[in-house]
Every structure is written in structure tokens, then in C-alpha cells.
Amino acid sequence: AAPHRADLVVFGGTGDLAMRKLIPALYHCDRDGLLAPETRIIAMSRGGLADSDFRGKVDAEVRGAVPVEDPQVWARFLGRLHHITVDVSAEGGHAAHPGWGELAALLSGHEDRDRIFYLASPPMTFGPFCRDARAAGVVTPRSRVVLEKPIGRDLLSAQRINDEVGEIFAEPQTYRIDHYLGKETVQNLLVLRFANAFLEPVWNSLWIDHVQISVTETVGTPGRRGYYDHAGALRDMVQNHLLQLLCLVAMEPPARNDRESIRDEKVKVLQALRPISGTEADRFTVRGQYTEGPGMPGYLDEPASTPPTAASRRVETFAAIRAEVRNWRWAGVPFYLRTGKRLPTRRSEIVVQFKDVPHSIFPGGSPNRLVLRLQPSEGIHLHLMAKEPGTGEVALRPVPLSLDFASAFASRVPDAYERLLLDVMAGNPTLFMRRDEVEAAWRWIDPILATWEASGMPPEPYPAGSAGPASAHELLARSGRAWHEEE
Ligand code: BG6
Numbered sequence: 001a002a003p004h005r006a007d008l009v010v011f012g013g014t015g016d017l018a019m020r021k022l023i024p025a026l027y028h029c030d031r032d033g034l035l036a037p038e039t040r041i042i043a044m045s046r047g048g049l050a051d052s053d054f055r056g057k058v059d060a061e062v063r064g065a066v067p068v069e070d071p072q073v074w075a076r077f078l079g080r081l082h083h084i085t086v087d088v089s090a091e092g093g094h095a096a097h098p099g100w101g102e103l104a105a106l107l108s109g110h111e112d113r114d115r116i117f118y119l120a121s122p123p124m125t126f127g128p129f130c131r132d133a134r135a136a137g138v139v140t141p142r143s144r145v146v147l148e149k150p151i152g153r154d155l156l157s158a159q160r161i162n163d164e165v166g167e168i169f170a171e172p173q174t175y176r177i178d179h180y181l182g183k184e185t186v187q188n189l190l191v192l193r194f195a196n197a198f199l200e201p202v203w204n205s206l207w208i209d210h211v212q213i214s215v216t217e218t219v220g221t222p223g224r225r226g227y228y229d230h231a232g233a234l235r236d237m238v239q240n241h242l243l244q245l246l247c248l249v250a251m252e253p254p255a256r257n258d259r260e261s262i263r264d265e266k267v268k269v270l271q272a273l274r275p276i277s278g279t280e281a282d283r284f285t286v287r288g289q290y291t292e293g294p295g296m297p298g299y300l301d302e303p304a305s306t307p308p309t310a311a312s313r314r315v316e317t318f319a320a321i322r323a324e325v326r327n328w329r330w331a332g333v334p335f336y337l338r339t340g341k342r343l344p345t346r347r348s349e350i351v352v353q354f355k356d357v358p359h360s361i362f363p364g365g366s367p368n369r370l371v372l373r374l375q376p377s378e379g380i381h382l383h384l385m386a387k388e389p390g391t392g393e394v395a396l397r398p399v400p401l402s403l404d405f406a407s408a409f410a411s412r413v414p415d416a417y418e419r420l421l422l423d424v425m426a427g428n429p430t431l432f433m434r435r436d437e438v439e440a441a442w443r444w445i446d447p448i449l450a451t452w453e454a455s456g457m458p459p460e461p462y463p464a465g466s467a468g469p470a471s472a473h474e475l476l477a478r479s480g481r482a483w484h485e486e487e
Helices: 016-031 051-061 071-079 098-107 123-135 155-168 184-194 232-250 259-272 278-284 310-314 416-426 435-455 470-477
Strands: 006-011 040-045 081-085 114-119 143-147 174-176 208-216 285-291 318-324 334-340 347-354 369-375 379-387 396-404 460-463
Touching (some): 006 016, 051 071, 174 435, 184 232, 232 285, 278 285, 278 318, 285 470
Parallel strands (some): 114 143, 143 174, 208 334, 285 460
């Protein structure tokens, strides 16, 4: 592919996401020769940094985290970096801030390049940023905007943000990022499903008992309370990452691999989700919050700049849901979703559990399972029953037929953000969420949130480092199922 000629403006450019994900991803793109010599990365923040300060910061904080084999490539990368100070709380509206004039001057004369505004900032800044950018005259026909998740905190706020952004950027210029869609295994799920013939005949309620989509994390939320108190696991992870995975598992085969066909099919899945509210929310959802565990503080005692509030006590750091897709293919198949912080292992996976054999002639078998692992090591594992070697009675044991990406393809697995940033530069929105998708997801999430909020009950406590609230186990145990926990 030809290297990309672009000006990338990152709002929130010195924040956690930029420093941990975006800058390293862009460095990798540069190292791989995918950025044209003139491509620039312009961070905007309140930081008051000169270009040289920002380059120094990236040198100090990022260099150690990426493999720098060639110091010249690193120096070239640092040379692409610029910093512009804008104060979003400046008197007289943002556009009045001198930073906008500086940005306009820096960009002027480069209207022929792709211009990308990456908003790595809280969702309430999206609308104001876009308006200011237009007022500053920096939005060109070749401009695109990238919006980080979550878009809003419920359907209404999401619609408002989409409207505000939509006044400046048309839908095809708007890239709503969900970095899970850039993960190798997630893209491979589409290939697995739609480039192989053997799965499709069994990919339905006749053969599949249930699906588990589980993203467990060992990290807590130190230093993130300001964001997390008003987000929680449902908004931070389920509304976007987990529902996107569910869509890819459940969608019908699209007719084409193009930007609209795949997204059209995903929306249909979201629209088919059975609504959960009221007493059903009590039965089919679980929310928890971690308390102190061995060597780990509870959520309320995590280091933060402000003391915990009523919102901190209410927010869930763990969520589990029994979802259902009401259509011909999936009727009656539970989709169990689970995510949480401070759990014993960091693992993201989709587990498709098949039904048991109709009649078993051997003792001790267990149903087949297809495990699509996104983390820690990306791979696909199909658990088949096999005979334990030996001369005595036939003994069965599940053995995995495994595809480990790192060893099957002796190449580096790129980070999700690399792939997605390159897609934005190439103008390919297939792996980004369309407005109707985001809104359909909120439409399903809202009644769950409303029920939780109305209940007045705090989330169920679980000790940090434990397997989560007991009710999450019961959610499956009452139908004789269990979360897939093996290594
Ligand atoms: C982010 C969430 O979107 O995804 C974080 O805001 C979470 O809370 C992260 O930790 C998980 O991403 P990954 O790629 O590490 O699974």
C-alpha cells in the first residue's frame, strides 16, 4: 500500500489513550513504512507544551514501550510530532482560544492531504470540538473525524452528540472507533465464519447450546475514577466491545465484504436483542463492585484525585447479562456476556458451546466448544473429544485443535489501533460503528441502566482478585451451565 499522506490532529493528545495506544500505534505504522514523509501528528491539549516538550515527553514515556530498533526511524517519528495548546474552558468559547489560530496556520497550505481529527477526549467535548474546528476554518472536504467510545452515556446523549458532530461531518466522514473490531481474532471470526463451509450448517440453535462472551481484566481503575464513576462496566465495555463481538458471532452472512453490508447485518442483530428491563433485569443481569482483596484496594479506595461520592458507590465494575437474539437462527440460545475489573485473569474470549451428542455410547464426554481467544494470546481453539491413550476402558478427554496466530503466522500481530488508524487514513469505515449501530446498542442498554438506577441497591460486592459476584455464577448455574474458566 502507498504510504499515507495525512495530518492527524489528536485532541486529548497527551492523555492516557494517546500516550499508551495511539502514539505507539502510529510509530509502528511509521516503522513499517506506512506514513509518507510529510505526514504529521498534531497533539492538542491544555498542556502548554512546545513541540520540543511534547517530543521529549513522547521520547521519555513511549520509547521504552515500543521496540526502537533504529534510532533514525525514532528520530524521524519524533520529527512528525507537534503540540498545540487549547483550553476547552477558555472564556468566550473555545474558538476564541489562540490555539485554534495556531492550528489553522499549521494546516494551511496542506488542504490536499487527508486531515483527520481524532477525538480522544470525553464525549461531551465532541460537539464543541467539531464546532470550534469549523469556526477556525480547519475542516476541509478531505477531513474525517474519529470518535472514541463511549459515544454518550445513554441513547439521548448519543443522539445529541451524533447530531452535533453530524452538523459538521457527514456520516461517511465519521469514524466511531471500537478498538475490539481491530483485533486480529475479531476480524478472523468473520473469515472463520464466512470463508469456511463447515461451520455455517451448525451455526444455529439446532447445534449450539449457548455462547459466552467474556472480557475479564486484572487491572482496577486507579486514577480513572473521574471517568469511571459515571461510566461503569455496562457503558465502558458492554455497550460497545461486548455487543460488537456478539454481533459478529450472531450476524447473518453479508452478501459483500463492504462498508455497508457488514454493518447492515450487525444492526439487525442489535435490533433483534430481546429487551431486558424491570424484573427481567433482576433475573438476567448481575452487577458487582470490587472490594478490598489480597494486596489490592477496593474500588472506593483506589487512588483518585477526589474522594468517593454516591455515584462511586453505585457504579458497577463488573457486569454479567444473559442476552437473547430473537430471530430464526438464534431463538432460545442464551448469549452470556461478562466483563469486570480486578478479576483473577486477563482474558477476552468468545466461547461457542455446542450441544451434547444426541446419544452417547461412551461415559464421561463433554460437548464441543469453539473458543476464539482475543487475549492474552490471540488464537482459535476447537475442543474435540478424543480417546485417552491406553488399553483399558475407553476414557474420553477434550483436546483442543488449536490455531495460535503468533506461531502459525511468524509475523507480529499488529495492535488493534494500528489497523484502525490505517483504515481511517485509507478512508475505509467498515470496522467502525455506524450511527444506527451505536444508537441501537444504547436502545438495548438503556432499560437495563434504568432498572439498575431505579433499584436503589448498590452493586454486589466481590473481593478484588476473586471470580466476581456469586450471582454471576448462578446466572449460568441455574440452567446447568458454567463460565469457561480453563487456561
Ligand atoms: C477500554 C475500556 O475501551 O477497553 C477500558 O475503557 C478497558 O476500561 C479496555 O480496560 C480494555 O481493552 P483491551 O484491549 O486491553 O482488552
